[in-house]
Structures are given as structure tokens and as C-alpha cells.
Amino acid sequence: MICFIPTKGRLNTKTYKLFQDVGIKVYHFIEPQEIDKYDLPNKVSILQNNKGIGYVRNFMLDFARENSFDWVIMCDDDVDHFGLYDKKNIKSDASIWIKIYDKVKNLPFEIVGINYRQLAWTEKTDYSINKKFAEVCVLLNVAKIKWNYREQFNTKEDRDFALQTIKIGNGILRFNKYFYNCPDVGSNAGGLQSEYKLKKDEDTAKKMCYEWNPFITLKNKNGRIDMKTDIKSIALHYKKIIK
Numbered sequence: 001m002i003c004f005i006p007t008k009g010r011l012n013t014k015t016y017k018l019f020q021d022v023g024i025k026v027y028h029f030i031e032p033q034e035i036d037k038y039d040l041p042n043k044v045s046i047l048q049n050n051k052g053i054g055y056v057r058n059f060m061l062d063f064a065r066e067n068s069f070d071w072v073i074m075c076d077d078d079v080d081h082f083g084l085y086d087k088k089n090i091k092s093d094a095s096i097w098i099k100i101y102d103k104v105k106n107l108p109f110e111i112v113g114i115n116y117r118q119l120a121w122t123e124k125t126d127y128s129i130n131k132k133f134a135e136v137c138v139l140l141n142v143a144k145i146k147w148n149y150r151e152q153f154n155t156k157e158d159r160d161f162a163l164q165t166i167k168i169g170n171g172i173l174r175f176n177k178y179f180y181n182c183p184d185v186g187s188n189a190g191g192l193q194s195e196y197k198l199k200k201d202e203d204t205a206k207k208m209c210y211e212w213n214p215f216i217t218l219k220n221k222n223g224r225i226d227m228k229t230d231i232k233s234i235a236l237h238y239k240k241i242i243k
Contacts, residue, residue, distance in 0.1 A: 001101050002069050003094075006027060006046075007054045007077040011037055015079045017096040024073070029060055030141050044173075054151030055157070061140075061148060070143040071105070073097055074185040076136050078182050084195070085120035085177045096178050100139060108170040111162060114178040123176035129243040130171040130235035133162055137180045144169060155201040156208055159229070163212060199224070 003019045003026045009229055011034075016026040020041070027042045028135020029051045046059045047050045057074070064072045066076050096114070115123065133181045135158045147168050151162040202225040209227060212234070219228045235242045 001071045001073065001097070002027065002064075003073040003075055004060045004064070005032075005061065005075050005077050006053070008034065008154040009038075010077050011039075013040070013077040015075060015077050016040060018082065019073070019075075020095075022093055022095040022098065024031050024094060024097065026229075027063070029056055031039070031065075032073070041057070052151055052154045052155045054157040057149040059146060059149075061142060061145065064140075064142045065221070066195060070141065071101060072140050072142050074138055076182060079137055079180045081181045082114075082137075083117065083179050083181070085115075085121075085123070089117060089120065089179070092218050097139060100175060100178065104139070104141075104173060107173065108144075109173040110141045110144050110165050110169040111173065112141075113137070113171045115174065115176050115180040117179040120179040121179055125178055126175065127243075128172075128174045128176060129241050130166050131242060132172070132176070132233050133159055133229070133231065134172050134174045135159065136182055153204055153208060153210040153211070156204045156227070160208060160211070163215075163229070163231070165235060166240055168208055171235060171240050201226075 001024060003024050005015055005026060006029045007013050008026055008031060019026050028040045029044050029046050030038055032045050032047065033049045034042055035045050044063065046056055062073060082094055082096050083093055085088050098118055100112060111134050112217050149161045151156045162172055205218060205225055207229040209218055215230045215234045216227050232242055
């Protein structure tokens, strides 16, 4: 099991240390214009600048396929800790992914995820199948994935990829009590912040609504246009496992 971290404009990212400390090798995927500025292990140039997050994620998938990495953790560069909710939030390290891998390595799901720290305590079930998104930090069964991220849905490309996974593959398994901690989307410098400032995510929400009609509708969230997704209905429509 390997970890891939895409990073842009965050020269002080420390996320890799979480994985490095528990023996999981990390590769960093960086634009040519920034790669010499980073002091990080295992830097990989993504060959082009400013192509968007969908391009980067597809580059990582191709890199995994070319190097026969069957299982890959794909993690954002601003995650600062992991944990487990057991009547209270218990801070942990990236070794949770070793435990998760042992649970799922013989299961059919292409995406395996965990929860946001602030939501883990609200969950009533330990896991969900094809009912919730998995994002920010996910374990991908690359050997089973034959589809790519669609760049026209940048800023929500991971959600579109997840829905494609339900449609084409076996779908998403999410462990609801395990969690990661990271800043709110678009709240810290670097990454996709500039695109959120330009409200490109609102345009993408509209595109997603059209693409996945009638399962996605638009909503107003804190003064911004966002999307509401009926993931369960998508899974039912494509006759996939739900739990």
C-alpha cells in the first residue's frame, strides 16, 4: 500500500509525515513550476502546470497503473491527523489505514473512505455501502478501476468519480467512525482556494446537476450554490449493493 499526495502552493505541507511515521511510503505529485521549491520525499513532476485537479488525479492513477500499485491511498495535502470515534474522538495516526486495508483487501469495492472528524460522532452505523461520499483521503483499489476523473467537473471531480464508481464498478465502502481532520474547503491558502474564490465550484455544481439528473439537485449552503446528492437512489438505479 502506497500513499499519493497532490500538492500545490503549500510548501510547508506535513501530511506525508503521518504516513511516513507508520511505514507507508508517500509520493508527492507537484507541478513543474513548483517542484524545486518543495523539500519533500519522492517528488514526481506532473509535467504540466495549471491543468486542474482532475488532470492531477488522472496522472496519479496512471502512475499507479504504470508502476503496478494495486492499492493507493490518495490524500489531500492539508490533513493533519486521523482518529476513531468511540463515544469520544480519539486521536490516532495513519496506522488506521493499515487496519482498514486488512479489512477490505478481499472485498469488491473500488473506493474505501472514512469520515470528517466533526461528523464522526453523529454516525449511527460503523460503515456504509453506496450511501455516502468518500473524499479528502481515500483508499483506491486501482487494479479494479477502469474509469478516470472527468476534468469538466473540477472542484467536484472526486464526487463525480465516486458516482461513476457506483455506476460502473461496485462502489464505495465508508467507515463512518474512523475520521480525518482538515481545514474547511477553500479556507486555507494553496490547493483549490483560488478556484473557490472565483466560485468555480458553483458552476461545477450546476454541471453535476445536469449530468446526474435527477439524483443531484442544487441547494444554497452558507450563501453559496452547492449540490445535494441522493447517492442511495443512484445505487438503487444501477442495482448496486446498499447498506
